[in-house]
Amino acid sequence: MAKIRTRRYYLYYAAKILFCIIGFIPRRISVFLSDHLGRGAFKLLKKHREIAVSNLKDGFGCDDKECLRIAEDVFRNVAKNGADWIKFLSYSKEDIGRLVTEIEGIDNLDRAISEGKGVILLASHFGNWELLSAYLYSHGYTGAIIAKRIYFPKYDKLINRLRKRFGAKVVYRDESPKKLLRILKSGGMLGILADQDVDSVESIFVDFFGKPASTPVAPVKIGMVTGANLVPAFMLRKKDDTYKLIIEKAISLVPRDDKNSDIERYTQEWTAILEKYVKKYPDQWVWMHRRWKTCPQSVGE
Numbered sequence: 001m002a003k004i005r006t007r008r009y010y011l012y013y014a015a016k017i018l019f020c021i022i023g024f025i026p027r028r029i030s031v032f033l034s035d036h037l038g039r040g041a042f043k044l045l046k047k048h049r050e051i052a053v054s055n056l057k058d059g060f061g062c063d064d065k066e067c068l069r070i071a072e073d074v075f076r077n078v079a080k081n082g083a084d085w086i087k088f089l090s091y092s093k094e095d096i097g098r099l100v101t102e103i104e105g106i107d108n109l110d111r112a113i114s115e116g117k118g119v120i121l122l123a124s125h126f127g128n129w130e131l132l133s134a135y136l137y138s139h140g141y142t143g144a145i146i147a148k149r150i151y152f153p154k155y156d157k158l159i160n161r162l163r164k165r166f167g168a169k170v171v172y173r174d175e176s177p178k179k180l181l182r183i184l185k186s187g188g189m190l191g192i193l194a195d196q197d198v199d200s201v202e203s204i205f206v207d208f209f210g211k212p213a214s215t216p217v218a219p220v221k222i223g224m225v226t227g228a229n230l231v232p233a234f235m236l237r238k239k240d241d242t243y244k245l246i247i248e249k250a251i252s253l254v255p256r257d258d259k260n261s262d263i264e265r266y267t268q269e270w271t272a273i274l275e276k277y278v279k280k281y282p283d284q285w286v287w288m289h290r291r292w293k294t295c296p297q298s299v300g301e
Contacts, residue, residue, distance in 0.1 A: 012154045019158075022083055023090040030083040031241050038079030042072045045288075049075075052287040059209035059291070060282055073283035077237055081128040088130075088165045093138040096166065100135050101238070105247035112229040112250040113141075118184030119250075120219050122232040124195035124274050125286040130163070131243060132235035133191050138166035143189030145170050146180070146218075173201070184226045192219050195274055197293050205296050206268040208275055214294040220266045223253045230266070232273045236284060248273055 022030050042049055052071040056062055062070065084099065112119045121136070121143075123129045133145055145163055149172045150156035160170050168191070171179050183190055197203070197214045202221075205212040223230050229250035236244040253266055278285045 008152045008155075012152065012158070015155075015158065019086050019089060022086045027084075027087065030087065031080055034079040034083035035076050038076035039072065041079065042075035045075075048288040051290055055287045055289075055291060056282070059211065059287075060279075070282050071287060074285070074287050077127075077283055078286065080241065081131070081237060084128060085130040085162060088134060088162045091165075093166065096131070096134055096138045099131065099243050100235075100245050101242040102244040104244065105249070106245070108247045108249050109136075109141075109231055109233070112231050113187065113189070115229065116187050117226060118187055118228040119143075119189045120184075120223050120228050120230045121189050121191040122219055122230050122251075122270055123191055123193050124234070125193060125289065126195070126274070126277060127235040127237050127281075127284045128243060129193065129235060132233055132245070133163070133168055134166045135235070135245060136189070136233075137168040141189050142167070143191065144168060144179075144183050145191040146173060146193075147171070148173055180222060181226060184222070184228045190222070190228070192216075194219050194270070195291075196289055197291055199294075203294075204264055204267060206264065206271050208271050208291065209278075211292055212296055213271070213292055215267055215271055217263050217267055219270070220253065220263050223266075224255075224259070224262065227253075229253070230270060232270060234277055236277075236281060246277075 022034075025033075049071060052074060053064075053067045056067040056070055057064075060067070060070070088096075109119065109121075121133075123132055137143070145168050147160070147163070147170050150159060163170055169183075171183075171190075180190060194216045196216075198216065201216045201218060203214040203216050206215050207213070208215070219230055222228065229252055231250045232248040234246045234248075236246060238244055251266060251269055253262070255262055256265070
């Protein structure tokens with residue numbers, strides 16, 4: 001235990017040094033360095049590279065050469081997005097605004113908010129999801145991000161300092177649901193990442209790239225209880241290393257059948273929207289996550 005604690009402290013202070021360096025250097029240099037860091041990670045992190053390539057073959061259906069190319073681009077984009085995220089500590093609201101050079105569908109979000117029941121912002125590990133929330137909260141939107149509590153308090157504080165930098169609140173998964181309900185009742189926005197196979201959250205199987213994928217149901221269940229609309233949103237990294245914000249039309253949770261059927265229907269609808277974007281921009285999604293690790297047979301046993 002002592003060795004683990006010592007290692008965590010070393011990693012924490014190494015991270016702080018990295019944050020200081022990236023925060024100090026110009027963005028064009030941090031983009032250049034992080035791009036090469038991503039290339040290096042692709043070569044060195046064999047396990048994650050193999051997961052990404054395997055997922056691409058199974059889900060996306062590309063050949064070996066194409067899967068390797070896409071997987072390497074994924075690592076590069078994740079590294080560059082991470083560098084931009086770290087720079088939040090030294091960025092102003094104006095700096096955040098300059099990163100986003102194209103916006104599509106912001107009126108979809110405004111219409112959903114105008115209904116007065118709050119909005120559940122459906123985010124995913126696509127593009128720069130941390131910038132997605134930072135941009136919206138720095139431009140006058142209010143609300144919170146649902147996050148997992150990080151096992152090491154110093155890491156947790158450092159990460160949440162970045163997340164709160166532009167006005168977002170952070171609500172942990174293990175906190176009282178009353179906090180979430182208060183935010184939505186006040187007309188606020190609740191950001192949720194809902195695209196991964198996570199053991200510790202309630203999930204159901206829906207189709208994702210032709211295979212059953214265990215998918216969190218919290219966004220749909222919260223929306224059904226509160227009347228809040230679900231609004232899918234994406235922050236796409238462009239070729240010139242600026243970003244495009246895309247807000248899809250709201251998913252209105254109109255009761256149709258029994259409760260369980262409605263939960264499945266709307267979870268599938270959101271997942272289909274995500275799949276559409278991943279198909280169009282495969283290098284923007286984190287294929288190194290074991291998205292299909294849980295199968296229906298293992299759950300039933």
